[in-house]
Amino acid sequence: MSYALTPPETVSVPVRGTDQCFPVRNIYCVGRNYWAHRAEMGVTDRDPPFYFTKTRDAIVYCPAGETVDLPYPPMTANYHHEIELVVAIGTEGANIAEENAENHVFGYAIGLDMTRRDLQSLAKEKGRPWDNGKSFAAAGPMGAIVPASECGHIASGRIWLSVNGETRQDGQMDEMIFNVQETIADLSRFHTLLPGDLIFTGTPAGVGAVSPGDVITGGADGVGELSVRVTST
Numbered sequence: 426m427s428y429a430l431t432p433p434e435t436v437s438v439p440v441r442g443t444d445q446c447f448p449v450r451n452i453y454c455v456g457r458n459y460w461a462h463r464a465e466m467g468v469t470d471r472d473p474p475f476y477f478t479k480t481r482d483a484i485v486y487c488p489a490g491e492t493v494d495l496p497y498p499p500m501t502a503n504y505h506h507e508i509e510l511v512v513a514i515g516t517e518g519a520n521i522a523e524e525n526a527e528n529h530v531f532g533y534a535i536g537l538d539m540t541r542r543d544l545q546s547l548a549k550e551k552g553r554p555w556d557n558g559k560s561f562a563a564a565g566p567m568g569a570i571v572p573a574s575e576c577g578h579i580a581s582g583r584i585w586l587s588v589n590g591e592t593r594q595d596g597q598m599d600e601m602i603f604n605v606q607e608t609i610a611d612l613s614r615f616h617t618l619l620p621g622d623l624i625f626t627g628t629p630a631g632v633g634a635v636s637p638g639d640v641i642t643g644g645a646d647g648v649g650e651l652s653v654r655v656t657s658t
């Protein structure tokens with residue numbers, strides 16, 4: 426049996442310090458996982474974090490030390506940066522216990538949950554899905570995956586982002602509402618986590634808009650940095 430169309434290429438991200446790539450499967454994102462960001466989005470409830478997804482065409486690999494072009498997406502006038510720790514799942518699991526969660530982690534990376542905030546806000550107002558605001562081509566630039574065997578399990582440390590050299594986001598990863606273990610445990614109640622899955626773990630306060638020509642640089646302790654330049658389309 427042959428394919429009716431050419432199958433899409435496997436989306437993958439290099440594994441730092443190796444000649445291997447990590448093949449990407451599903452991309453989950455945690456919403457409102459830092460109190461200060463939740464407040465800046467105007468939310469005062471105490472509800473637990475929740476999830477949305479991006480498609481694989483969100484992934485743009487950003488090699489360390491390079492500034493990668495990131496096209497300004499269509500249908501927005503309010504394109505926002507969100508710097509996030511990304512967890513890469515290596516081992517399948519459902520209903521994972523918190524104390525066992527780290528055994529399912531392959532590694533960690535730095536990533537951007539790029540957001541068409543105007544479309545997301547409209548969706549919220551209308552009670553519609555967030556997909557147009559969150560899931561689009563190049564909406565998830567990320568650096569290489571650092572194996573947990575190299576960086577250990579990331580539970581704390583600084584996470585930051587600057588635009589044109591000016592610091593916009595400067596948080597601490599131990600300020601997550603659901604830490605990595607709790608996120609894996611909770612998410613795996615809803616979805617069987619599979620090898621290749623990525624989890625964007627939410628952003629600290631300080632999100633904001635970028636324009637063509639802006640250079641975004643961000644990083645987190647233990648997983649390195651990334652840099653992108655927003656280009657006009």
Ligand code: MN
Pocket residue numbers: 454455456507509538625627628
């Ligand atoms: Mn986010």
